[in-house]
Amino acid sequence: MDIVLSGIRSTGKLHLGNYYGALRNFIRMQEKNKCYFFIADIHSLTTHPDPKMLHENVKNVLVDYLAAGIDPEKSVIYVQSDLHETAELYLYLNMHVGIGELMRTASFKDKARQQLHIDRMNTEEGDVEREIFNENNKNSVNSGLLTYPVLMAADILIHNADKVPVGKDQEQHLEMTRRFARRFNYFYGVEYFKEPVAYNFGEELVKIPGLDGSGKMGKSEGNAIYLSDSPKEIEKKVKKALTDAGPTEPDSVKPDYIENLFTILRVVSSPEVVQYYDEQWNSCAIRYGELKKQLAEDIIKVTAPIRERILDIEKDDAYLRKVTLEGAEKARESARKTINAVREIVGFKPF
Numbered sequence: 581m582d583i584v585l586s587g588i589r590s591t592g593k594l595h596l597g598n599y600y601g602a603l604r605n606f607i608r609m610q611e612k613n614k615c616y617f618f619i620a621d622i623h624s625l626t627t628h629p630d631p632k633m634l635h636e637n638v639k640n641v642l643v644d645y646l647a648a649g650i651d652p653e654k655s656v657i658y659v660q661s662d663l664h665e666t667a668e669l670y671l672y673l674n675m676h677v678g679i680g681e682l683m684r685t686a687s688f689k690d691k692a693r694q695q696l697h698i699d700r701m702n703t704e705e706g707d708v709e710r711e712i713f714n715e716n717n718k719n720s721v722n723s724g725l726l727t728y729p730v731l732m733a734a735d736i737l738i739h740n741a742d743k744v745p746v747g748k749d750q751e752q753h754l755e756m757t758r759r760f761a762r763r764f765n766y767f768y769g770v771e772y773f774k775e776p777v778a779y780n781f782g783e784e785l786v787k788i789p790g791l792d793g794s795g796k797m798g799k800s801e802g803n804a805i806y807l808s809d810s811p812k813e814i815e816k817k818v819k820k821a822l823t824d825a826g827p828t829e830p831d832s833v834k835p836d837y838i839e840n841l842f843t844i845l846r847v848v849s850s851p852e853v854v855q856y857y858d859e860q861w862n863s864c865a866i867r868y869g870e871l872k873k874q875l876a877e878d879i880i881k882v883t884a885p886i887r888e889r890i891l892d893i894e895k896d897d898a899y900l901r902k903v904t905l906e907g908a909e910k911a912r913e914s915a916r917k918t919i920n921a922v923r924e925i926v927g928f929k930p931f
Contacts, residue, residue, distance in 0.1 A: 584609050584779060584854040587618040587660065590637040591628045594644040595804035596879065597788035597797035599886075600847055605745055607649040609779070616656040616911060617645065617741050618794040621666070622660045623731065641902060644807055647889035656905035656914075660735065663916035670734035672725060672926060676763050679862040682726050686752055726880045736776055738915045743779035753780060765906040768925045788844060793822040793837030811880045817877040831862045841875060848878040 586606065590599060609615055617640045622632060628637070638659055645657060660666065682688060701752055724731075734755050737760075746754050756777065761773035787796050790803030799803045805817055823839040834842065838861075846854050853874060860866040893899065 581613065581614045582742040583779045584614070584743045584745070585616045585618075585736050585739055585776075586745050587620040587623075587735060588641055589624045589628075589844075590634070591624045592807055593640045593806045594648075595797055595806045596844070596848075596883070597804065599648060599807060599882075600786040600788050600900045602745065603645070603648040603650070605780070606645075606655075609745065610651060610655040613743070616741070616914070617650055617655050617657050617661045618663070618735065618911070619645075620735070623728065625727055626722060626867060631853070639786070639900065640808075640893070642895045643890055644886075646893050647886050648905070651755070651777055652903045652907060654747040656907050656910045657903055658911040662904065662908040663738065663911050663915055664732050664740045665912065665919040666731075669738050669922060670727075670731050672922060673730050673734055673737075673760055673764070673879060676767060677727070677730050677760065679726070681756075681761075682729065682734065685729055685756070687728065688726055696832055726917055728901075729756045731751045733760045737761060738918050739775050739911075740772075740774050741776045742774060744776045747780045748820055751778065770925055772921060772925060786847060788847065789840035791817055791821040794838055805879060805883070807883055807886045808881065809887070811876075811884070814879050816833045817874045818872050818879065818905065823872075826866055826868070827861060827894060834861065841871065843869075845875055845878070848882050849874065853878070 586602065588594065588602060594603065603769060606615070606617055619638050621638050624634070624637065628634075642659075652915065728750075732750075736754075736757050744754055744913075753852070758775040761775050764773055765771055766796070789795065790797045790811065791805070792803040794803065805814055809817070823840060823841075824835065824838070827834075842854070842857070842861075856873070857866065857871055860871075
């Protein structure tokens with residue numbers, strides 16, 4: 581069987597975007613592949629280094645994994661920090677990665693820009709962007725953020741994975757992993773690491789937008805519906821979703837924030853429901869209150885069974901401990917083989 585690897589950062593509870601963008605595919609993948617699904621707690625330190633919340637966030641993701649249907653009897657579920665071999669491989673890979681190529685990654689530039697004050701200066705040559713550290717958060721752009729793609733590569737290569745399910749925002753990182761694997765093989769004159777490929781069942785990846793009309797649904801953006809949200813919480817969030825006065829001309833193009841609601845509707849509702857509201861929009865007869873009520877009901881239908889399992893699993897600390905201990909041991913079995921081979925290739929030998 582092919583080896584498949586993926587992980588989700590432990591920066592909070594998982595939401596509807598995580599479910600349709602990742603978890604639902606994870607559940608399908610585990611039926612025909614050898615899957616390693618980890619909780620990326622080390623990755624979370626690049627932007628969420630809060631020791632008071634770290635363990636709680638790991639537990640939340642673990643519970644959501646299990647409640648959504650990832651089966652520890654079929655897949656290896658482990659916590660990233662439990663696998664010390666990953667950190668060692670991360671170190672070795674860093675020795676062959678240039679600072680310049682890391683600074684050019686889109687994700688680094690985006691995150692760095694979010695955490696820096698951008699000062700625009702008008703000069704004779706035109707507008708110039710000057711990046712100034714926020715005095716209240718001087719260490720926000722850390723080297724961990726810069727080398728994030730190398731750690732991601734180590735996560736993948738430590739199991740010599742064949743396939744990695746990735747979204748559009750991670751495609752560049754996967755390509756970098758392939759590059760790092762080629763570079764390692766070429767430098768040491770070996771054919772050890774595979775070059776993993778994207779895995780999405782040949783389908784277009786689902787991107788769930790946020791309820792505030794901006795970008796994709798995210799934990800830090802405050803625009804998410806969590807798998808653990810109660811029906812009342814879901815109704816309240818959907819009710820607050822951004823709308824307008826409605827279309828004034830038949831068959832007009834939907835604004836982005838309205839298209840976002842229809843995108844979610846297409847995912848959680850039946851084709852008949854989607855067709856009805858499309859017709860209502862095109863005829864300028866749409867009532868957003870009715871649309872939001874339908875959307876909330878259909879989201880609740882999807883999340884209610886998962887939420888019930890979350891409430892049961894989160895109380896069972898003994899089970900959660902068993903899953904993580906057994907998962908770590910299974911992951912180490914694979915990782916030890918890789919790191920022992922890499923040490924030998926690099927040239928480390930006992931006296």
